[in-house]
Amino acid sequence: MNATGTPVTAADRFDVFLCSAAADRVEKALRAGGLRVFRGHPFDDFDMSARELAASRVLLADFPPGLRTDRVLPIVAEESPPELLRRVRSAVALGPGLSSLWPVHRELVASRAVLLGGPAGIGKTTLAEQYACLFGRFGGRVLRTGPFGHLDPDDFLPQFHLALATAAGTSGLGFDRLRARLARAIEAAGERVLVLVDDVPAGLPPAVLERVVLPAGRVRTLLTGRGTGRPTATVDVPGLPLEEGLRLLGSPDARFVARCGGHPMTLRATAFTTRHRPGSSPDALPDTAPHAIRDVLVRLGRPARELLRLGAVLAPAPIPPEVARVAGDRASFGAATEELVEQGFAVWAGENLRLQALAVEVACGEFGEPAPGRAAEAVLGGLADGESASSSTSPSSDSGGSSTSPSSDPTGGSTSPSGYSADNTTSPSTDPTGNRTSPGAGAVRNAPPDRASATGPAVGSDPPSPPIGTTVAGRRHLLLQHARVLAEHSTAHRVALLRPVAAAHEAHGDPGTAGEIHATILSTGEATAADFTAAARVELACGLDAEAAGHARQALVLAPGHPEAALIAAQALDGQGDYAEADRTYWHAHLPTTSEERYRAAKARRLRGRPREAVALLGPALAAPGPIRDELNLEYARNLLQAGQPKRARDVAAEVEDCPEADLIQADAAVTDRDPADLAADYARRHGVKSPLTLTASVHAGRAALARGHPREALAALAETELAVRRVLGDDHRLHHRIRHAMGLAHARLHEFDRQADLLETIRAPQLRLLGRTHPETLETCLDLGLALALGGRGPLERATGLVDDAARDAETAPGVSPALSAKARAAKQVVRLPEPFVSALHALERLVWP
Structure with a gap:
């Protein structure tokens, strides 16, 4: 179809698809030279109706001269009509050119995600980058990530998280919050965004691919891969015509x-x-x-072969020149790169060199892997230089902030501004050989970094965004990719290479992956006090309190008085309910001054059941700028709710976006004024059935049904809500713990004490860590678990008695415990001590388990 909706016939074939805001003179020159020209228009909401693009041999558009392929050419302001005509005719003479882009666009119009499939070297990345080039020049924004084909499927999502955060220019957000915040920013900006995911690993399950797609209607995702679980649409890249x-x-x-x-x-x-x-x-x-x-x-010169071999111990990503040069001497580097570029085995990606993956694979099989030592030293040097540059240019921290690690509280997460940046003008240097091409641009095609372009900016174009690898963050991301792969090859440098990789995952809100890397570091026997402290910090963020306490104490043995290690040890002890030891380890000797210190101290007070003290402590810190602001507001809201100020808690929690914990606080606060069933129905209409607000209100509604004496009805409703909570929020979320406790109460009403005990065993330790030993929900879980063990005759009676006695003692001394819970604690102490015949005949059980 052409722009009018009629089919494109052979007579309608075009030599040039011209896309320019002001190109009358260009069109006139081309038509005068006998070329058939179609004046095209930008993509319109992913629905470009003109198949003229597919029916054209060359695209001529307004974009910088360094951004081109054999079939995608820039308009150059200084070029004379004869020069323009010669250049375009040379491209037209190459034969059919743009037809392969049409199937990609057609599928992306119909589907949110498209996979370009095909064997290695067939040109999947080239085609994807060509489409991204057009998309970017027609007003869209492009977020480039990958390649990931060298990764195990289990390692893909953590690496994609890091790459997406780098491409978007944000940090400190867990993956789910990053996706939600990016999607909201894109929709608010009204822009069209293409996420390019290059070389996904084979064998990725569909559920993983679904998480790659941002939840925004204005986003499309273009993936490349040799073979994987199929997303909604697939385009198999054929060989050349x-x-x-x-x-x-x-x-x-x-x-x-x-x-x-x-x-x-x-x-x-x-x-x-x-x-x-x-x-x-x-x-x-x-x-x-x-x-x-x-x-x-076998016919290449030795320097070129050595450079290809270097790719065997690096990630399949662009290589900074200072790293690439270690493959040989400086004098031979230029000739070696030119030889590889000439053969299609390498391409310049901005200032960095990208090696063709299949050529590297063959070279490794033929000549073996090189020694990784010099490459490791170059990567470490680049990372150190980047760290120094970043430190020297970054603004000094606010007195209320802190330069220490990200928050370890699993319910929050360091945040960054909600805006995002994206590369909307870059394009690869590509050719028909299927070279893996640049995610960046700005250099003359296949030119080394010291060979500057002689041409100026194109007419009507904005300056190109910096290529990936030339910005501080982008270049560091490349070096981190290489460090991660080099660590597998270099025993001597393994620990030094892994440290910055672990720090990057932690900074981007992925403590789980950081913890796995730290475990490797600790296993080498080369760990320092700083390594044990870092490992303890991410273990704390993952809820592994015992492990965190152990490693923090090892750090204190190696470095007595280390303040961060002492703080982490105290927080881990708090998570285990050992408040006295935590006070001796840190809290008694340290007065909080900075915003982050106040946040930690406030959390410690909340866990001890002193929310009013925490509220007073947090007040002066709430205006602090930077990533910690969300954590401060969340902690403030938690304490306000616990201190009996639901309206203020709801207002504060509403300021924290894309956070299920904030939604839970808002719903808990709203339940104090409204019937939970009505509130759940209202939230479902306004926010959807999977909203954390709706799910929280639904849990309250299930507990209300139980209070009315309908345990089976409550069980059915809670079981349905549990499935949704596990899908949306995960097993470790506080709301899931609350559901399991309520289901346990329902089983107790039905005299199914073993099933109640099984449910409560899974949530007692997490509640202790997240809520504190004296929180009403923790106390009630401990009381109910002790009762379930005693009434079900399960395990030693001493354990049941100990659980109940400890919880009853805390209920007597903790502030803010309701009279009903205090009465339940006193009654539970009597029940677990009754002889078994009396326990089984106890008619007051109903009032006991639900006072």
């Missing part, structure tokens, strides 16, 4: 093009071999890419 394959082969042998399936790497390698082996026929040469590439590699 005959006309283009013959041009690349350099001979009129149509049979060989067909025999190799038009594979661009095979054709290019075969063309090189036949040029250097006069008289040979392509029929006698390999028709598979690895074998064809091998025939070229």
Whole structure:
């Protein structure tokens, strides 16, 4: 169809698809030269109706001259009409060019996610980058991530989280909050965004791929991969068409093009071999890419081979020049890179060098892996330089802030501004050989970084965004990718390489992955006090209080008086309910001054059942800027609610966005004024049935049904809510603990004490850590667990008695405990001491389990 909706016929084929706001002179020059021109328009909400793009051989548009492919050309202001005509005619002569982009666009119009599939080296990344180039120049924004093909499927989401945060220019957010905040910012800005996910690992389950797609209607996701669980749509990238394959082969042998399936790497390698082996026929040469590439590699100079071998111990990402140069001496580096670029085995990605993955794989198999020592030293040097540059240019911290680690509170998470940045002008240097191409731009195609472009900015274009790898954050992200892979090859540098990788995952709100890396560091026997402290910090964030306390104490042995280690040890002890030891370890000797210190101290007071003290402590810190502000507001709201100020708690929690814990506080506060069933129905209409607000109110409604004496009805409702909570919030969320406690009460009403005990055993320790030993929910869980064990005759009676006695003692001394809970504690102490015949005949049980 053309722009009017009628089919495109052979007579309607175009030489040039011209997209320019002010290109009358260009169109006139092209038409005067006998070329067929179509004046195109930007994409409109992913629904470009003009198939003229697919029917054109060349796209000519307003964008910087450094951003181009063989079929996507810039308009250059200084160019004369004859020069323009010569340049465009050369591209048109290459034959059909843009038709492969149309299936990609068509599928992205219909689906939110599309996978480009096909064998290695076929050109998946090239096609994806070409589409991203067009999308970016037609007013969209592009977030580039990957490649990820070298990762195990289990490692994909943590690495994608890090890459997406870097591409979006944000940090400190857990993956789910990052997705939600990006989606909201995109919708609010009214922009169209393309997320490019290059080279996803094979074997990713559909549920993982679903999490890659941002939950925003104006976002499309384009993935590439050799084979994986299929998203909603797939475009298989074919080999080159005959006309283009013959041009690349350099001979009129149509049979060989067909025999190799038009594979661009095979054709290019075969063309090189036949040029250097006069008289040979392509029929006698390999028709598979690895074998064809091998025939070229053995003829390459040693410096070029060494540079390819270096890729075997690095990540398949662009390589900063100072790292790439360690493959040889400085004098041979330029010639080696030019040789690789000429053969299609490398391409310049802005200032960095990207090696073709299949060529690296073949080189490694043929020549083996290089020693990783010099590369590791170069990567570590680059990371140290970047850290120094970042420290010297960053603003000094506010007196209310802190330079210590991110918050370890699992219900919050460091945050960043809700806006996002994206690369909307970059484009790769690509060719038909399927080279893995640049996520950045700005350099002349295939030019080394010291060869500057002689052309100026294009007419009507904005300055290009900095390529990935040239900004401080982007370059550091590249180095971290290489550090992670190098650590697997270099025993001598493993610990030094892994430290900054772990720190990056922690800073981006992924303590679980950081903890796995720290476990590797500790297992080497080279760990320092700082390593034990860092490991304890992320263990604390993951709720592993016993492990955190142990490692923090090991840090204190190595460095007595280490303040952060002492703080972490105290927080871990608080999580285990050992408040006296926590006070001796840290709290008694330290007065909070900064905002973060006040946050930690306030949490300690809340866990001890002193919310009013926490509220007073937090007041002066609430105006603090920066990432800790959300944690401060959340902690303030928790304490306000616990101190009996639900309206203020609801207002404060409403200021924290994309946080289920804040939603839980708001719903808890609202329940004090309204019937929970009515509130749940209202929230469902306004926010949807999966909203944390709706789910929280639904739990209250289930408990209300139990209070009315309908345990089976309550169980059914709570079981349905539990499924939704586990899907939306996860097993470890406080709301899930509350559901399990309520279900336990329902089972107790039905005299199913064993089932009640099983449920309560799973939530007692998490409640102790998150809520504190004297919180009413923790106290009630301990009382009910003791009763369930005693009434069900399960386990030693001493354990049941101990649980009840400890909880009853805390209920007597803790402030804010309701009279009903105090009465339940006193009654429970009597019940667990009754002889078994009396217990089984106790008619007051109903009033006991639900006073």
